[in-house]
Amino acid sequence: xxxxxxxxxxxxxxxxxxxxxxxxxxxxxxxxxxxxxxxxxxxxxxxxxxxxxxxxxxxxxxxxxxxxxxxxxxxxxxxxxxxxxxxxxxxxxxxxxxxxxxxxxxxxxxxxxxxxxxxxxxxxxxxxxxxxxxxxxxxxxxxxxxxxxxxxxxxxxxxxxxxxxxxxxxxxxxxxxxxxxxxxxxxxxxxxxxxxxxxxxxxxxxxxxxxxxxxxxxxxxxxxxxxxxxxxxxxxxxxxxxxxxxxxxxxxxxxxxxxxxxxxxxxxxxxxxxxxxxxxxxxxxxxxxxxxxxxxxxxxxxxxxxxxxxxxxxxxxxxxxxxxxxxxxxxxxxxxxxxxxxxxxxxxxxxxxxxxxxxxxxxxxxxxxxxxxxxxxxxxxxxxxxxxxxxxxxxxxxxxxxxxxxxxxxxxxxxxx
Amino acid sequence: xxxxxxxxxxxxxxxxxxxxxxxxxxxxxxxxxxxxxxxxxxxxxxxxxxxxxxxxxxxxxxxxxxxxxxxxxxxxxxxxxxxxxxxxxxxxxxxxxxxxxxxxxxxxxxxxxxxxxxxxxxxxxxxxxxxxxxxxxxxxxxxxxxxxxxxxxxxxxxxxxxxxxxxxxxxxxxxxxxxxxxxxxxxxxxxxxxxxxxxxxxxxxxxxxxxxxxxxxxxxxxxxxxxxxxxxxxxxxxxxxxxxxxxxxxxxxxxxxxxxxxxxxxxxxxxxxxxxxxxxxxxxxxxxxxxxxxxxxxxxxxxxxxxxxxxxxxxxxxxxxxxxxxxxxxxxxxxxxxxxxxxxxxxxxxxxxxxxxxxxxxxxxxxxxxxxxxxxxxxxxxxxxxxxxxxxxxxxxxxxxxxxxxxxxxxxxxxxxxxxxxxxxxxxxxxxxxxxxxxxxxxxxxxxxxxxxxxxxxxxxxxxxxxxxxxxxxxxxxxxxxxxxxxxxxxxxxxxxxxxxxxxxxxxxxxxxxxxxxxxxxxxxxxxxxxxxx
Numbered sequence: 001x002x003x004x005x006x007x008x009x010x011x012x013x014x015x016x017x018x019x020x021x022x023x024x025x026x027x028x029x030x031x032x033x034x035x036x037x038x039x040x041x042x043x044x045x046x047x048x049x050x051x052x053x054x055x056x057x058x059x060x061x062x063x064x065x066x067x068x069x070x071x072x073x074x075x076x077x078x079x080x081x082x083x084x085x086x087x088x089x090x091x092x093x094x095x096x097x098x099x100x101x102x103x104x105x106x107x108x109x110x111x112x113x114x115x116x117x118x119x120x121x122x123x124x125x126x127x128x129x130x131x132x133x134x135x136x137x138x139x140x141x142x143x144x145x146x147x148x149x150x151x152x153x154x155x156x157x158x159x160x161x162x163x164x165x166x167x168x169x170x171x172x173x174x175x176x177x178x179x180x181x182x183x184x185x186x187x188x189x190x191x192x193x194x195x196x197x198x199x200x201x202x203x204x205x206x207x208x209x210x211x212x213x214x215x216x217x218x219x220x221x222x223x224x225x226x227x228x229x230x231x232x233x234x235x236x237x238x239x240x241x242x243x244x245x246x247x248x249x250x251x252x253x254x255x256x257x258x259x260x261x262x263x264x265x266x267x268x269x270x271x272x273x274x275x276x277x278x279x280x281x282x283x284x285x286x287x288x289x290x291x292x293x294x295x296x297x298x299x300x301x302x303x304x305x306x307x308x309x310x311x312x313x314x315x316x317x318x319x320x321x322x323x324x325x326x327x328x329x330x331x332x333x334x335x336x337x338x339x340x341x342x343x344x345x346x347x348x349x350x351x352x353x354x355x356x357x358x359x360x361x362x363x364x365x366x367x368x369x370x371x372x373x374x375x376x377x378x379x380x381x382x383x384x385x386x387x388x389x390x391x392x393x394x395x396x397x398x399x400x401x402x403x404x405x406x407x408x409x410x411x412x413x414x415x416x417x
Numbered sequence: 418x419x420x421x422x423x424x425x426x427x428x429x430x431x432x433x434x435x436x437x438x439x440x441x442x443x444x445x446x447x448x449x450x451x452x453x454x455x456x457x458x459x460x461x462x463x464x465x466x467x468x469x470x471x472x473x474x475x476x477x478x479x480x481x482x483x484x485x486x487x488x489x490x491x492x493x494x495x496x497x498x499x500x501x502x503x504x505x506x507x508x509x510x511x512x513x514x515x516x517x518x519x520x521x522x523x524x525x526x527x528x529x530x531x532x533x534x535x536x537x538x539x540x541x542x543x544x545x546x547x548x549x550x551x552x553x554x555x556x557x558x559x560x561x562x563x564x565x566x567x568x569x570x571x572x573x574x575x576x577x578x579x580x581x582x583x584x585x586x587x588x589x590x591x592x593x594x595x596x597x598x599x600x601x602x603x604x605x606x607x608x609x610x611x612x613x614x615x616x617x618x619x620x621x622x623x624x625x626x627x628x629x630x631x632x633x634x635x636x637x638x639x640x641x642x643x644x645x646x647x648x649x650x651x652x653x654x655x656x657x658x659x660x661x662x663x664x665x666x667x668x669x670x671x672x673x674x675x676x677x678x679x680x681x682x683x684x685x686x687x688x689x690x691x692x693x694x695x696x697x698x699x700x701x702x703x704x705x706x707x708x709x710x711x712x713x714x715x716x717x718x719x720x721x722x723x724x725x726x727x728x729x730x731x732x733x734x735x736x737x738x739x740x741x742x743x744x745x746x747x748x749x750x751x752x753x754x755x756x757x758x759x760x761x762x763x764x765x766x767x768x769x770x771x772x773x774x775x776x777x778x779x780x781x782x783x784x785x786x787x788x789x790x791x792x793x794x795x796x797x798x799x800x801x802x803x804x805x806x807x808x809x810x811x812x813x814x815x816x817x818x819x820x821x822x823x824x825x826x827x828x829x830x831x832x833x834x835x836x837x838x839x840x841x842x843x844x845x846x847x848x849x850x851x852x853x854x855x856x857x858x859x860x861x862x863x864x865x866x867x868x869x870x871x872x873x874x875x876x877x878x879x880x881x882x883x884x885x886x887x888x889x890x891x892x893x894x895x896x897x898x899x900x901x902x903x904x905x906x907x908x909x910x911x912x913x914x915x916x917x918x919x920x921x922x923x924x925x926x927x928x929x930x931x932x933x934x935x936x937x938x939x940x941x942x943x944x945x946x947x948x949x950x951x
Contacts, residue, residue, distance in 0.1 A: 064648070083535075083917070108539045108544055108692075108693030111547075111550060112551055116581070117561060137551065137657050191799060191885065191887045192885035192887055249799065251781065309547065316628055318624070319648065322648035323647075325647050326648075326649055376916045379915070380913045380914065383912060387887065390889075391889055394782075414711070415895060417712070417914055
């Protein structure tokens with residue numbers, strides 16, 4: 001009995017050692033290889049732009065004699081995963097949205113950058129401001145690459161391009177009354193609300209999310225939902241609700257179907273739907289929502305590249321900064337990246353080379369637009385601002401807009417704390 | 418003697434026994450085959466352990482290494498010895514219990530006692546470094562240079578610089594900035610330095626080797642310092658904050674404002690806070706803020722009551738509808754019985770998130786199918802009370818198949834003699850159901866009811882996908898009319914303040930655990946009386 005035990009133990013030990021040797025050498029290889037093979041810059045990007053980032057970053061890598069590894073991530077996960085990723089699999093460079101800047105910079109996860117004067121000259125000031133953050137010293141944390149915004153898409157067969165907001169209101173309501181099932185303005189809300197798509201109407205009435213301090217940074221204590229210049233105009237919201245110009249029961253799917261099936265002549269949406277409209281053979285033109293009391297500016301979303309704190313830990317920070325502030329800022333790189341998912345490039349030189357008519361029109365509809373606030377306190381705003389619109393435009397039994405927005409402002413203030 | 422006796426008298430029953438599949442398998446794996454399989458598996462485990470040990474040793478995680486070695490030795494001993502048979506069966510289960518229950522719970526509890534949120538993610542050392550870096554400012558007349566890293570005769574790193582405005586050439590070293598004759602550098606038509614007389618320009622892997630040195634490289638000039646920004650640019654930056662390591666404070670250079678460590682992971686001066694902060698232990702602060710924060714306290718009771726009502730009503734209604742269907746379809750003589758059963762089971766087979774998104778569309782007030790088909794004008798999702806009804810109805814629709822299946826099984830396990838005996842004694846069908854079937858059924862089903870209750874109590878997906886917690890409730894607080902505790906926790910922990918607050922979320926989920934656990938415990942205790950009746 002004893003001898004079987006010993007043989008068993010011996011065999012196990014031998015097998016384990018043999019396998020361990022194999023496993024050990026396998027695990028040791030990348031560590032050794034790291035020293036001899038080329039330095040690698042790891043980039044996180046989304047699926048739409050993977051191929052374009054591969055191409056652009058590849059060209060840079062070849063010129064610098066290093067490697068790039070482009071890792072595919074779900075866009076939103078890039079933001080959340082950056083705070084939980086372990087250092088050895090962490091990215092050196094990320095593709096991100098400008099409104100993540102505050103959260104990532106306040107967390108110390110991205111490092112400040114400086115663009116050369118020549119690069120700055122080709123990037124609109126608001127795109128740089130969109131990526132700037134700091135409660136004391138304001139610094140830049142990303143190189144803007146593409147800009148996106150919503151506009152008013154007009155089905156030119158069913159309606160004329162509105163000349164003023166009153167004209168839009170008249171045309172939309174006439175179209176709505178023509179047939180049951182028709183929508184006046186297809187702008188998506190749903191029970192959860194959608195502050196992003198409603199923003200042109202909000203800013204057109206004089207509303208804003210956060211004011212600015214004297215130093216020019218966004219001030220989370222100044223909440224524009226209860227600004228007097230906006231509240232005096234809220235009776236217009238009540239009117240729109242009464243006449244059915246805007247209806248919060250229209251959600252994303254409803255708005256899309258209605259416009260594509262000719263049951264809505266006006267659709268508030270962004271460049272991500274250009275292909276769908278073309279496939280439905282609809283003749284259309286994109287314009288900015290006509291100004292109401294003020295310019296009906298849309299929210300602007302700027303996407304760009306940032307350098308993470310991990311680049312320093314991986315010993316590639318200078319390379320990562322060179323790629324982000326140098327190469328990604330050039331017009332040729334931006335044009336390639338903007339074509340990947342049909343967005344407007346941030347670089348003005350690249351902007352001149354945009355040929356897509358609809359995209360150009362979306363670009364024109366962005367004039368005077370407001371970058372979404374990039375401070376982390378914005379997280380407290382979305383559902384409340386959207387909720388105020390839902391309550392005040394739900395048809396019968398709607399809350400008075402003045403009350404709805406005042407309550408939302410109070411809730412935002414208490415959430416920000 | 419005895420051997421012959423065995424040989425001559427084989428067990429008479431042996432040929433008649435039909436061995437089942439499990440027994441055959443056990444037989445096949447006993448003996449040599451089994452031993453070999455066992456050895457291979459055990460060797461694999463050991464191999465993985467050795468591989469893990471190498472990594473742990475590389476990262477100097479000694480306590481973990483000791484635990485790993487001890488656990489492996491124990492596992493090997495248990496499986497190699499002939500004794501400890503129960504242990505052999507217990508070990509795999511225990512490993513999974515530790516990996517999937519104990520560790521996540523320990524991690525959650527650990528996080529609950531930390532300041533771990535947006536702005537408090539990195540370590541203190543990293544935070545100090547980041548504050549220093551983020552507070553560097555470009556002076557008003559700061560210069561920007563085109564830069565090329567190079568090495569001097571002794572192999573030390575130097576920066577070859579061209580002032581972007583004046584076009585003058587300089588040599589930047591750790592000592593300072595000195596002018597360089599123009600002809601010492603070769604510059605191409607794009608303005609890049611391609612060659613240098615006395616210096617060796619670094620490229621590719623040579624650059625990679627000095628990357629860290631380069632990003633920390635500082636060329637002192639009066640007042641400010643020139644720092645490399647990437648590989649092609651250098652610029653003047655001046656610090657606006659200074660860290661004092663002995664006092665553990667930051668001082669703002671222009672006005673002398675002192676920022677002190679507040680013990681909660683931040684340097685603060687009055688209301689002003691330096692970003693980033695760091696992740697740190699703060700004791701019971703997350704728990705005490707649950708009790709004191711008006712944002713949490715105000716709607717808590719309302720949300721708690723609704724959560725209990727939602728979970729209870731969903732489970733009870735599903736159970737009774739499921740039971741009713743099971744009884745109705747229990748008649749073996751019914752035609753198409755299997756088809757009906759399959760149809761009832763169908764909702765269970767569709768992924769839950771899909772069901773919820775479809776229902777959210779169907780229940781849309783103005784454009785949803787439900788209102789259009791039935792010519793109704795019910796504000797299913799926009800009225801606080803109707804939204805509650807919708808949530809429960811959809812919940813019931815999703816849970817009925819489960820209780821249908823469970824009840825069907827449980828009904829068949831009730832001995833038919835009992836029912837027949839009751840009938841003989843003159844009991845009507847309702848009486849039989851109330852006095853015999855239901856009590857016996859409940860004995861089997863109560864644990865499942867409790868489990869289902871606990872599941873619904875924390876069914877975040879149902880609320881989030883169907884109503885998003887909305888519509889806004891009458892009390893105008895942040896919690897919507899259909900927000901249950903877990904979805905409200907999500908709003909508090911991830912959509913307020915500066916965004917994600919993992920510490921608070923962990924603390925809240927521990928509180929929720931205690932609520933669910935105490936409700937379940939009471940119910941279990943009361944259900945024992947049912948069992949005693951049996």
